[in-house]
Every structure is written in C-alpha cells, then in structure tokens.
Amino acid sequence: MTKINKVDTSKARANCFHCGETCTEEIIHLEDKDFCCTGCKLVYEVLNENDLCNYYDLADSPGTNQKNSKSKDNRFDYLDDADIIRKLIDFQNQEETHITFTIPLIHCASCIWLLENLHKLHSGIISGRVDFIKKKVQVKFNQDQINLKEVVKLLSKIGYEPTLNLSDIDKKSDQVTDRKLIYKLALAGFCFGNMMLFSLPEYFAEAELLGEEFKKTFNYLNVMLALPVFFYAATDYYKSAWLSIKNKAINMDVPIALGIITLFFYSLYDIFLLGNEGYMDTLGGLLFFLLIGKFYQQKTFDTLSFDRDYKSYFPVAVTKLVREEEIVIPLIKLHVGDIIKVRNEELIPSDSILLEGEAYIDYSFVTGEEVPVAKKRGELIYAGGRQKGNALVLAVQKSPSQGYLTDLWNNDVFEKDRTDSLESLANKISGKFTFTVLLIAFSALAFWAYQGQVSLGVLTFTSVLIITCPCALAMSTPFTLGNTLRVFGQGKFYLKNSNTIEKMAKIDTVIFDKTGTLTSTQNASVEYVGEKLSLETKAIIKGMVSQSTHALSNRINAWLDGIQAVKIDAIREVAGQGLTCFYKNQEIKLGSASFVGAEESVRSFGGNVVFYAVEDVVFGYFFIQSGLRNGIREVVSKIQEENKVHFLSGDQDHERANLKDVFGDGVNMNFNQGPSDKLAYINKLNSKGANTLMIGDGLNDAGALRESQVGIAVTDKVTNFSPASDAIMDASVMEKLPAFMAFTKSSRNIIKASFGLSFTYNAVGVFFAVQGLVSPVFCAILMPISSISVVLFTTFTTNYLAYKRGLKDKIW
Amino acid sequence: MEVIFILIAISLVLAGSFLFLFFRAVKGGQFDDNHTPAIRILFENKTVTKDKKVPSTKSK
Numbered sequence: 001m002t003k004i005n006k007v008d009t010s011k012a013r014a015n016c017f018h019c020g021e022t023c024t025e026e027i028i029h030l031e032d033k034d035f036c037c038t039g040c041k042l043v044y045e046v047l048n049e050n051d052l053c054n055y056y057d058l059a060d061s062p063g064t065n066q067k068n069s070k071s072k073d074n075r076f077d078y079l080d081d082a083d084i085i086r087k088l089i090d091f092q093n094q095e096e097t098h099i100t101f102t103i104p105l106i107h108c109a110s111c112i113w114l115l116e117n118l119h120k121l122h123s124g125i126i127s128g129r130v131d132f133i134k135k136k137v138q139v140k141f142n143q144d145q146i147n148l149k150e151v152v153k154l155l156s157k158i159g160y161e162p163t164l165n166l167s168d169i170d171k172k173s174d175q176v177t178d179r180k181l182i183y184k185l186a187l188a189g190f191c192f193g194n195m196m197l198f199s200l201p202e203y204f205a206e207a208e209l210l211g212e213e214f215k216k217t218f219n220y221l222n223v224m225l226a227l228p229v230f231f232y233a234a235t236d237y238y239k240s241a242w243l244s245i246k247n248k249a250i251n252m253d254v255p256i257a258l259g260i261i262t263l264f265f266y267s268l269y270d271i272f273l274l275g276n277e278g279y280m281d282t283l284g285g286l287l288f289f290l291l292i293g294k295f296y297q298q299k300t301f302d303t304l305s306f307d308r309d310y311k312s313y314f315p316v317a318v319t320k321l322v323r324e325e326e327i328v329i330p331l332i333k334l335h336v337g338d339i340i341k342v343r344n345e346e347l348i349p350s351d352s353i354l355l356e357g358e359a360y361i362d363y364s365f366v367t368g369e370e371v372p373v374a375k376k377r378g379e380l381i382y383a384g385g386r387q388k389g390n391a392l393v394l395a396v397q398k399s400p401s402q403g404y405l406t407d408l409w410n411n412d413v414f415e416k417d418r419t420d421s422l423e424s425l426a427n428k429i430s431g432k433f434t435f436t437v438l439l440i441a442f443s444a445l446a447f448w449a450y451q452g453q454v455s456l457g458v459l460t461f462t463s464v465l466i467i468t469c470p471c472a473l474a475m476s477t478p479f480t481l482g483n484t485l486r487v488f489g490q491g492k493f494y495l496k497n498s499n500t501i502e503k504m505a506k507i508d509t510v511i512f513d514k515t516g517t518l519t520s521t522q523n524a525s526v527e528y529v530g531e532k533l534s535l536e537t538k539a540i541i542k543g544m545v546s547q548s549t550h551a552l553s554n555r556i557n558a559w560l561d562g563i564q565a566v567k568i569d570a571i572r573e574v575a576g577q578g579l580t581c582f583y584k585n586q587e588i589k590l591g592s593a594s595f596v597g598a599e600e601s602v603r604s605f606g607g608n609v610v611f612y613a614v615e616d617v618v619f620g621y622f623f624i625q626s627g628l629r630n631g632i633r634e635v636v637s638k639i640q641e642e643n644k645v646h647f648l649s650g651d652q653d654h655e656r657a658n659l660k661d662v663f664g665d666g667v668n669m670n671f672n673q674g675p676s677d678k679l680a681y682i683n684k685l686n687s688k689g690a691n692t693l694m695i696g697d698g699l700n701d702a703g704a705l706r707e708s709q710v711g712i713a714v715t716d717k718v719t720n721f722s723p724a725s726d727a728i729m730d731a732s733v734m735e736k737l738p739a740f741m742a743f744t745k746s747s748r749n750i751i752k753a754s755f756g757l758s759f760t761y762n763a764v765g766v767f768f769a770v771q772g773l774v775s776p777v778f779c780a781i782l783m784p785i786s787s788i789s790v791v792l793f794t795t796f797t798t799n800y801l802a803y804k805r806g807l808k809d810k811i812w
Numbered sequence: 813m814e815v816i817f818i819l820i821a822i823s824l825v826l827a828g829s830f831l832f833l834f835f836r837a838v839k840g841g842q843f844d845d846n847h848t849p850a851i852r853i854l855f856e857n858k859t860v861t862k863d864k865k866v867p868s869t870k871s872k
Contacts, residue, residue: 058855109851116852132848179838186838190831194824217817221824 018044020061043159050121055114062110064159077328078317079149084330088168096126099148100138101162106130115160122146122154166331167311181298185291188233191225192284198222199281203777219271222280230264233287250431255470256290262465279466282779286471289787297478297498299485306496308724310406310699313365318349321393336396343391350383351403352394359392361385366405366699367650369515371551371608384699408675408703424502425751426477437468444770456772463774467765472758472786476751479791483798484747491807492730493740500726503710504744506691510639511682513696514649517714520629520731526559530620539566541612544579544590547571552610555624589613628662631735636663638738648673648681650700679703699723739805750797754790761786
C-alpha cells in the first residue's frame with residue numbers, strides 16, 4: 001500500500017456556518033458559506049428566504065448540528081389527534097391557540113431572536129415568547145391558518161424541535177407558581193416601613209411637643225397597618241402551629257405564633273385601654289424578617305426538575321400497525337396485543353416481543369450503560385430502551401404503565417408523600433424553647449402576684465412572651481440552609497429543598513449504583529489485542545469509526561486520538577453488527593464476532609469486544625470497558641471513613657473481583673439487581689434503622705432514589721433527563737461528594753452556634769422583661785439587632801467555611 | 813401642623829397604590845422571567861435586512 005489519501009486538511013478545518021462544528025465528512029458550499037451537512041444548509045436556506053439571517057449576527061454559529069436530525073414525515077401525526085391537542089395547548093378561542101413548548105436546545109441570544117420572530121416564517125403564527133431560563137417558548141398561532149402539527153414541524157425544520165413527552169399530556173392543572181409568599185412579604189414590608197415611620201416620634205423626647213393628638217393618630221394608624229399583617233401575612237404560621245399542636249408536637253412555628261398573637265393583643269390592649277404606644281411596629285418587623293428568611297430558603301432551580309418519572313421520558317404517541325397500515329395513536333390508548341412499529345431513535349414504549357427487524361437497544365437512560373444491546377427475534381424487549389437502527393415490529397405484552405421498569409412507579413413508595421421522619425434541628429429545640437419561655441413567664445407572673453403587684457405581673461408575663469419572640473431563632477435555620485443551598489448550587493450540586501441538607505447531615509449509609517455512577521463512559525478503557533496496528537491501519541480504522549455514531553465507535557475514535565483519518569467512501573453500518581467498507585479493494589470489517597466470523601468466546605465478559613478483520617481474516621480485537629470515574633476510589637474510601645458503603649449493580653457479578661481490587665473489602669456489593677430489587681434493598685436498610693443516601697443515574701434507580709432518605713441523581717448534563725430525586729449532581733463534581741457531605745454537618749453546627757447567639761439575646765431580653773422594664777423602644781432596638789446579627793453571622797460563616805473547604809472560589 | 817394629617821393620608825394612598833401596582837405586576841407574571849427580557853432588549857428592530865457584512869445574493 002502506498003500513500004494515504006488524506007482529507008484536505010485546509011478544508012477539514014472549515015467550520016459550519018450554521019452550527020460552528022468542524023466539517024469533517026463533507027463540506028457543502030452555498031454562496032460563500034460552508035455547511036457540515038444538508039440539515040444545517042436547509043435551516044440556513046429557510047432563514048435566508050425569510051430574511052431572518054440576523055440570527056447569525058447575534059451569536060457566533062448559533063445553530064445546533066442537524067446531522068442527526070431525524071427525517072420522518074409522519075413523526076408528528078399524533079398531533080392531529082384532537083384529544084392530544086386539547087391536552088397540550090394552554091388556551092384556545094375562536095381566533096388563536098396558545099401553546100407552550102419545552103425546547104432544550106435554546107442556548108443563546110440568537111435562539112431567542114429566531115423563536116420570537118416565528119411570525120416571519122409563517123403568517124399563521126402570531127407570536128413567540130421565549131423564557132430563556134426555563135427553556136420554554138410560548139407560541140400563539142391562528143389555528144385556521146396553521147395547525148399544531150405544522151407549528152411543531154416548522155420548529156423542527158429550523159432546528160428547534162420541541163420535546164413532547166407523556167407528562168405534557170397529563171400535566172396537572174399546570175403549576176400555578178406560588179406567589180403568595182411574595183405577596184405576604186411585600187405586604188409585611190409595606191406595613192412595617194410605614195409603622196416604623198409612625199412610631200419614630202415615640203423614640204425621641206421631642207415627640208412630646210407634638211401633642212396627644214398626633215400620638216393617638218399615629219397609634220391608630222399603626223393598628224390599622226397591623227391588621228393586614230396579623231390577618232394575612234402571618235397566616236402560614238398559625239396554620240403550621242395549629243397542625244403541629246394537633247399532631248401533639250411542637251415545631252418552630254408554635255413559639256412564633258404565640259409571640260405574634262401576644263404582641264398583637266397586648267398592643268391592642270396597650271393602645272386602646274392604656275393609651276400607650278403598643279408594639280405594633282415590632283410585630284410588623286418580626287413578620288417582615290421572618291418572611292424574608294422563608295423567602296431566602298426557597299431557592300429553586302428553575303431549569304431542573306426533581307420530580308420526573310418515566311412519563312417525562314416516554315413519547316406521546318406510537319405507531320400502531322393495523323392490517324399492514326400505520327396509524328399513529330396516543331400512548332395512553334396502547335393496549336396489550338397491539339402490534340407497533342418502532343423506528344430508529346424511537347423509544348420502546350412498553351414491554352414487547354420482537355416480531356421483525358434487528359433490535360439494537362440503547363438503555364443508557366435506564367441503566368446508564370451506553371453500549372446498545374442486541375436482541376433476537378422472539379425475545380422480550382423491556383420498555384425504556386431506544387432503538388438504534390432499522391425499524392422494528394413489536395407485539396405489546398404489557399401496557400406502558402405495567403412494564404418491568406414502569407411497574408416501579410406502581411410501588412407504594414411513589415404513592416405516599418414522603419413525610420419527613422427526621423425531625424429538623426429547629427423543631428427539636430423549639431419544643432424546649434417554648435417550654436422554658438412559658439415557665440419563665442409564669443414564674444414572673446407568680447412572683448409579682450406574690451409581691452402583690454398583679455398588674456406588673458401581667459406586664460412582665462407579656463413582656464417575656466414578646467421579648468423572647470423567637471425571631472432570631474427562627475431565622476438562623478433558613479439563612480444557614482439557604483446559604484448552603486446556594487453554595488452547593490454554585491458547585492453544581494442542586495438540592496430540591498433545604499430539608500435535604502439536614503437529612504444529608506445524618507446519613508450513615510451510602511449506596512452507589514454502579515453503571516453510569518461509579519463508571520463513566522467517558523473513561524472507557526480501550527485495549528487492543530492482536531497484530532500490531534500500523535499507522536495506516538489506524539488511519540483506516542479511524543476513518544471508519546469517525547463516521548459512525550455508535551457508542552463503541554466513539555470510544556475507538558477517542559482512543560485513536562491524534563491519528564489523521566483516511567477518507568473512505570461507502571462505509572456501510574450494519575446496525576447491531578458493525579462497520580464494513582472497501583479500501584483499496586480489500587474488505588475491511590469492524591464489529592461483533594459473528595459479523596467478522598471470529599470465535600465468540602475470546603473474552604466475552606466485563607466489556608465489549610470489537611473485532612478487526614480484513615478479507616475475513618481476523619487481525620485482532622479491541623476490548624472496551626467502561627472505566628471508573630476519575631477519583632471515584634478516593635471518594636468511596638473517604639465516604640467509607642464515616643459511612644457504610646454499598647454497591648448495587650444490574651450487571652452480572654463478574655466484575656466483583658475487579659471492583660474489590662479497587663475499593664477493598666469494606667464495600668458491600670450486590671449484583672443482578674433489577675429496579676424493584678434496588679428499591680427493596682434500600683427498604684431493608686431503612687427498616688434496620690440506617691439513614692440511607694442513594695446515588696444513581698438511570699430510570700432503574702428511580703425507586704431506590706425515592707425510597708432512600710436522600711436520593712442523588714448523577715447526570716452528565718443537568719438539564720438532561722434525570723429520575724426523580726432529592727438532589728441532582730453534575731457528574732463532574734462527583735469527587736467533591738465527601739466535601740459536600742461534610743459541609744452539611746458543618747451547616748448543622750452553624751445553626752447550633754447561631755441558636756447560641758440568639759439565646760444570648762433572649763437571655764438579655766428576659767433579664768429586663770422579668771423586671772418589667774421592657775418598653776416599645778427597647779423592643780424596637782433589640783429585635784432588629786438580634787435578627788440582623790444572626791443573619792450576618794450565618795451568612796458569613798457558611799460562605800467562609802465553604803471557601804475554606806474549597807467548595808467556593810471566593811468568599812462572596 | 814394639622815397639614816401633617818393630609819400628608820399622611822396622601823403618603824399612605826401613594827404607598828398603597830405602589831403596593832397594589834406591585835401585586836398586579838407579580839400577578840401578571842412580570843417577575844416570572846428575569847433573564848430573557850435582558851437579552852431581548854438588545855435586539856435591533858431592523859427594517860432593512862440586507863445590510864450585513866456578508867451580502868447574501870440569492871444565486872446558487
């Protein structure tokens with residue numbers, strides 16, 4: 001063999017005008033622009049025709065690669081179904097229809113611009129409105145001129161295909177975002193601000209000059225402003241306190257509600273009967289600060305969804321075969337016994353038996369294993385896999401919600417709302433706190449009554465209740481947890497809510513899923529066994545694998561990094577088998593044993609084998625194993641210092657020895673675990689009293705993630721699909737897991753320390769209160785100081801500790 | 813000094829109407845998306861579309 005026909009490197013460097021990727025295979029020229037594929041060119045043409053090329057000016061190469069875009073015409077046929085349309089749309093009247101699509105591909109200013117100029121592409125579209133953070137676009141269109149199907153087709157034509165999932169169909173009355181807290185906060189702030197203004201004269205001796213008239217008016221105004229605070233802004237606290245008393249427990253809100261009610265009624269008594277100034281401004285401030293704390297704790301990550309089940313992954317519709325005829329039906333109407341057709345890149349909607357076609361199923365979302373599995377005719381295919389290759393004909397064996405995987409969601413675990421069995425630190429303390437406060441208050445009352453000064457006794461009694469209002473106490477928890485939530489979020493570890501932090505601090509058992517969690521497809525180890533590969537052979541192999549999107553091809557391609565690929569025409573990919581091409585009149589094959597005609601049993605476990613053969617002579621094979629994630633060994637051994645570690649894997653246990661070498665004997669390993677087995681395993685640990693933390697990635701871990709006290713879903717891209725969990729972690733920060741876990745314990749200590757701080761304030765307050773020395777001015781000064789200092793203390797310590805532990809780059 | 817009563821009334825009404833406007837804005841969804849409007853405002857409303865660096869003549 002002589003010279004290799006190299007691809008013209010100058011051309012290969014050309015970047016696609018649309019998507020910006022390097023044009024590797026072919027370059028399509030149009031005008032003076034280069035495109036990497038016809039898909040990208042097509043999008044450009046559509047935009048050019050409609051004068052929308054502004055798209056390309058707003059950001060560099062804003063498009064997304066169209067190479068893998070699927071071109072099937074009847075793909076959206078289910079959108080003709082009136083039932084489905086009705087469920088998808090937000091609003092419809094005589095003239096227009098409104099619908100909100102989720103388009104994960106929205107990523108830059110150009111995307112927003114184009115999607116908001118949809119009306120220029122079709123006169124039937126009235127407008128488009130993008131929510132960049134949520135990656136949603138609301139489209140309003142005239143249903144007489146364009147129907148829903150055409151809108152979706154148009155979107156996918158310009159490269160923004162919306163994701164339509166089963167969960168879109170049965171969305172529950174849509175999330176009415178809870179704005180009540182904002183209203184309450186605004187109202188409390190408004191009233192507090194005005195009350196402070198009216199109370200200000202009280203704090204200065206000069207106010208006496210204003211005369212009685214003013215003083216009275218100001219007091220009445222304060223009462224007026226306190227009404228909405230007492231009757232609206234504080235309602236959450238009464239409800240929560242009442243609920244906890246009904247359950248014969250005392251949570252943080254009981255002393256708060258007690259304080260609020262005492263403040264309000266004593267102030268009314270003070271103002272109307274005694275003609276004094278009351279404590280209404282203190283009440284307003286108390287509510288304002290408390291609600292700020294509550295608001296601060298409610299950090300939500302809008303782009304992430306923590307409640308996904310299989311429905312947000314399954315398609316809306318399937319192609320059903322009725323007497324050789326294809327009709328598209330909604331998935332909810334699929335029944336056992338139906339014959340369905342599943343095309344390339346489509347999802348297997350239910351457990352079915354393969355009737356026709358070569359199944360080659362990618363279960364990466366289910367198990368985390370990226371390499372597709374080949375299935376033979378007559379075999380049962382579990383729902384959740386994605387077909388790679390030609391169309392399949394399947395006979396449905398179980399309805400979509402009853403399959404091997406989806407049956408998991410019929411488990412009781414998903415039925416009941418998880419009640420937090422773990423008592424939060426604040427609630428634990430507040431019981432004792434309330435008891436102590438009442439004890440002090442009654443002792444003071446008894447003491448002064450014994451001295452014969454009953455009215456002073458009543459005053460001290462209420463003073464104690466007012467001054468010990470647990471404002472600072474109540475704020476230390478939300479601010480510490482809110483800050484921790486933010487620190488974790490910056491570190492790409494997203495928690496569903498702040499309760500998770502307290503639960504994480506108590507974890508003593510950590511369970512890992514193996515595939516996709518401990519291992520990573522990016523760390524695949526490729527080993528070549530056989531006759532030495534010459535540079536030319538490597539170039540040929542690289543040329544072949546670079547044209548295939550198969551997971552194993554990608555890995556070999558990565559292994560051949562730095563090799564200049566040979567340009568080979570007519571590479572044929574046999575789905576599930578391998579690649580074949582002719583190079584210099586020699587047939588070259590890469591693929592499975594049966595494909596190249598090799599002996600099957602070379603090394604059939606623990607990884608995948610790809611044979612390399614020329615003219616049916618096997619020269620060698622690639623042995624590809626998904627490797628362990630970087631630093632995972634350190635992570636596990638660090639976690640092991642304080643916790644018990646278990647592994648759960650759906651694989652056969654041939655890797656036991658392998659894993660034992662790496663992780664040692666301390667790890668409890670379990671293999672052959674199906675989705676329900678994993679759930680049962682966690683359940684068993686829980687019932688033994690363990691506090692479990694499950695880390696998984698696929699849909700098959702969903703049950704275990706739910707059953708464990710804290711479930712963490714690991715994902716390579718946080719906006720991608722991840723099963724329902726308490727937290728979502730970017731796979732790149734896996735190695736920080738022990739640090740995160742340690743930090744939750746520090747958060748608990750910070751809360752304890754700030755409790756100490758607020759107890760000091762309370763002690764000072766009570767010291768004066770029992771002597772009957774509390775005045776409104778005293779309250780108005782002590783109360784904000786204690787709250788603000790607690791907020792500053794928790795915020796600073798949390799951020800400083802996070803910085804010191806390396807969870808944050810800078811303190812602020 | 814009695815003018816203060818009128819001033820108080822005015823200030824309360826004024827502040828109250830701001831509060832009302834804020835409630836309306838929240839209800840109308842004005843604070844639902846804090847990011848996109850910041851980008852959107854930078855788009856130019858181009859009337860002439862063919863003034864780009866890359867002249868796109870429609871010949872192939």
